[in-house]
Amino acid sequence: MKGVFKGLGYTLKELTKKPVTYDYPNEPLALPDRFRGIQKFYPEKCIVCNQCAAICPTDCIKLTGKKHPDPSKKGKIIDTYTINFEICILCDLCTEVCPTEAIIMTNNFELAEYSRDELYKDLSYLDENDESIREVNKP
């Protein structure tokens, strides 16, 4: 009997303590400042220089450009932009090398899908991925 009360006392004591678990996904997780999550892409900033695709160690970025619709302007604009998150290792190199900050990391890490095909994230997905965008502090 003494053991029952001892156990109950221990349980009651633990009940008053702050929980060490999160009510995820209802409660967002606190992430470090330089967390590397799914990229946000700004199509209007992209100059189609291909540096992000060239530096990518897993070759998971595919992009195409097209002629600027305004004939008075030189250069290309982005047409298609896809990242394959089956093989992206979220290393941050593509964002570091981008000269216009057209691609940056976010705090969004939720990539669970039922189909591998859905891990190919296209331009519109990456453009709309506005979740907790990392501040870019460049001089």
Ligand code: SF4
């Ligand atoms: S984070 Fe790394 S692996 Fe992923 S697309 Fe960028 S460069 Fe490639």
Ligand code: SF4
């Ligand atoms: S490095 Fe930046 S500007 Fe160049 S193609 Fe990639 S996203 Fe576009």
